[in-house]
């Protein structure tokens with residue numbers, strides 16, 4: 001299987017797409033085709049464990065990897081000692097037609113682990129396959145969860161380093177501590193004075209700079225990305241949509257071939273794009289429901305066909321979705337535009353220069369035949385957490401609650417009661433203060449830190465505080481670097497120099 005750039009650039013192999021992250025023309029790598037998964041194959045997934053399911057899907061894309069290579073990488077990534085649920089990504093039942101796909105059982109308690117536990121293995125294999133002897137220096141912009149997941153994944157992996165930029169005030173206390181206490185000799189964490197879009201735009205600019213690449217090269221390093229612009233991040237995410245479907249079959253919730261809906265809490269559009277790829281491979285999906293918080297640029301896009309970033313950036317209780325420029329949407333646009341790279345390049349240029357682009361009526365119709373979209377603000381999200389806890393005793397985090405709420409509204413509006421899977425992207429303990437306030441009222445969390453709130457949530461729900469949150473209380477802060485928006489190149493160089 002070869003990979004093309006969304007902006008029309010030349011073909012590369014899977015390992016090259018993973019190793020270099022972003023195409024030289026600034027576009028994102030997309031597979032030449034979506035390998036079909038037959039009904040028989042789909043049925044066979046029901047007999048498999050998570051690693052076997054993942055192997056089935058990954059093989060179809062990673063053609064320049066051997067099957068033993070893929071299987072060894074998967075065994076190391078989804079090691080049962082690192083995930084606190086033996087199913088890795090269990091599908092839990094809320095009601096007869098509503099399920100929750102829990103993607104937060106990995107080491108950093110967010111769905112990013114599903115990809116970032118695997119990516120370092122794919123990266124080092126890709127470096128070997130391509131004779132790359134320079135250190136693979138991963139640069140990451142994070143809205144909170146990617147950073148820690150990338151640091152954990154790449155920590156002390158030989159031949160790599162991992163540098164993370166996070167917005168100073170854009171992440172939760174637990175998220176910040178998770179990053180700044182990270183161990184490892186090859187990890188760097190830098191606070192940027194700005195929001196997530198500033199961090200992401202800055203990192204993209206560094207990737208696009210020949211001058212910066214030369215400076216990095218002079219140090220025997222080559223840049224790569226662990227953001228969801230990297231195809232190596234996307235491909236492991238396709239797996240859990242198939243896995244959830246197999247779980248629903250095993251639970252008797254659906255019959256083979258029945259369509260299901262997925263509702264996905266969305267920021268950079270990576271998670272839901274993987275669902276779209278799964279659907280394109282033949283997974284029976286009716287609607288993909290894109291759930292946003294108050295930063296509802298995507299809700300407007302799916303309604304009007306215009307992507308317009310000229311709007312206020314809100315800080316919400318679901319910070320990992322506080323994004324106005326959703327990078328992976330570019331990959332969906334590419335499909336929507338019949339893979340016309342030139343058109344994508346034009347839209348992206350318009351976005352950069354005049355902050356918006358318009359896809360037109362017909363293409364919008366195409367989008368709406370597959371996707372639905374909605375949003376929930378912080379108050380609605382808190383109500384949803386409380387409602388789900390009071391009714392089902394199920395505790396969800398703020399991001400998952402946005403999706404749950406959007407599903408509720410979607411069903412009321414459309415009457416579409418197809419079996420739906422709420423994709424749960426984080427543990428409630430990652431956002432303990434907001435979750436506790438939602439369940440018990442704001443007074444309950446007042447004056448309490450994240451750890452006290454975690455204890456209160458444990459008492460309330462009986463769900464134990466994860467060890468990873470507990471240990472944060474005593475870990476020393478190791479990373480204190482800070483920089484301004486225009487000082488990112490220098491900050492990376494300082495980090496490399498150990499300053």
Ligand SMILES: *Cc1c(COP(=O)(O)O)cnc(C)c1O
Nearest residue numbers: 145267268269270271320425426
């Ligand atoms: C990253 C993240 C999201 C958004 O996922 P995208 O792939 O960027 O759309 C949602 N929820 C949580 C908890 C996250 O960490």
